[in-house]
Amino acid sequence: MAVVDTLREIRERVESELAAISSSAELDTLRVKVLGKKGELTALLKGMGQVAPEDRPKVGAQINEVRQWLTEKMDEAQSRIQAAEREAAIKAETIDVTEPRALPKVGSAHPITLVMDELIECFTGMGFDVMEGPEVELDHYNFELMNLPKNHPARDAQDTFYMDDNIVLRTHTSPMQARAMLTRPLPIRIICPGRVYRADEVDATHSPVFHQMEGLVIDEHVKMSDLRGTLEAFAKKLYGEGTTTRFRPSFFPFTEPSAEVDMTCVACHGKGCSICKGTGWIEVLGSGMVHPHVLEMCGIDSTKYSGFAFGIGLERIAMQRYGIRDMRLLYEGDARLFSQLR
Numbered sequence: 001m002a003v004v005d006t007l008r009e010i011r012e013r014v015e016s017e018l019a020a021i022s023s024s025a026e027l028d029t030l031r032v033k034v035l036g037k038k039g040e041l042t043a044l045l046k047g048m049g050q051v052a053p054e055d056r057p058k059v060g061a062q063i064n065e066v067r068q069w070l071t072e073k074m075d076e077a078q079s080r081i082q083a084a085e086r087e088a089a090i091k092a093e094t095i096d097v098t099e100p101r102a103l104p105k106v107g108s109a110h111p112i113t114l115v116m117d118e119l120i121e122c123f124t125g126m127g128f129d130v131m132e133g134p135e136v137e138l139d140h141y142n143f144e145l146m147n148l149p150k151n152h153p154a155r156d157a158q159d160t161f162y163m164d165d166n167i168v169l170r171t172h173t174s175p176m177q178a179r180a181m182l183t184r185p186l187p188i189r190i191i192c193p194g195r196v197y198r199a200d201e202v203d204a205t206h207s208p209v210f211h212q213m214e215g216l217v218i219d220e221h222v223k224m225s226d227l228r229g230t231l232e233a234f235a236k237k238l239y240g241e242g243t244t245t246r247f248r249p250s251f252f253p254f255t256e257p258s259a260e261v262d263m264t265c266v267a268c269h270g271k272g273c274s275i276c277k278g279t280g281w282i283e284v285l286g287s288g289m290v291h292p293h294v295l296e297m298c299g300i301d302s303t304k305y306s307g308f309a310f311g312i313g314l315e316r317i318a319m320q321r322y323g324i325r326d327m328r329l330l331y332e333g334d335a336r337l338f339s340q341l342r
Ligand code: DAH
Pocket: 171, 172, 173, 174, 214, 215, 252, 255, 258, 285, 286, 287, 288, 289, 309, 310, 311, 312
């Protein structure tokens, strides 16, 4: 093939290839293939020996002309491709500052913690101190000083986790009453939140580990009306102004008299619904006037001092507040449930 024809063939081929190229890498490959040291044009120059001597200047000029033309075309293609590549890169990196940002996932406190914090705030607001104590407790505090004598049914091994004959997992927060009376100066005004343990099977309303908050007030002239007033204020703070309390006579060995305290059902405001089983009331806590014998066992003169105590179950309040029907949900730690609370 005559050199001119080869040159034309190269020109046409490169021109159409250039039109199809869209990346710098492809362009580099083509450039090397045509214009490189081992490229097609160089090969043509090297083959000049075959050309008749009189034709060489003309053919040489033709080759150079095509080389220049190709170089220009490749430079043009390079600018086009680079501009496109830059634009694509900018597009890929663009941040739309007006786009609403995805909110970071924030966890929430456990419902029991939320309720506990709220109760602590409520009672500290009324002047109570927070006092915490051991979950592994001496029988002496858990039962003996709470006026639960050795043969009391609550001391049955079916209800209580015994570590040994003298050590139990506390079955209630009430032993903190004794710990407070034995260590604190009078008057006493404390709440004691924490875990308690009972040898119960797990079901929708029972768990071997649950939470209580004990309250204790000891001073001169403390009366049952002080207990009522305190719990009434607590009920209103917890569930709103429309809430009230109802005291029902009850029995606890460490209080006399004792009362079970109900609050207006928050779901129906006292009208009666499925949550309060039609009564309009929800049972929230046990309470009473500290038994004189308990005062005396803890070294307090019961002729001079009196007091009241109460024990609130936190699970029930949390379940009611957040509409949780099954207690087990509280301990499964499913973030889908807890992230809805706040
Ligand atoms: N300790 C009781 C329980 O676990 C609750 C209780 C009742 C605590 C009456 C009190 C109280 O302080 O006065 O069931």
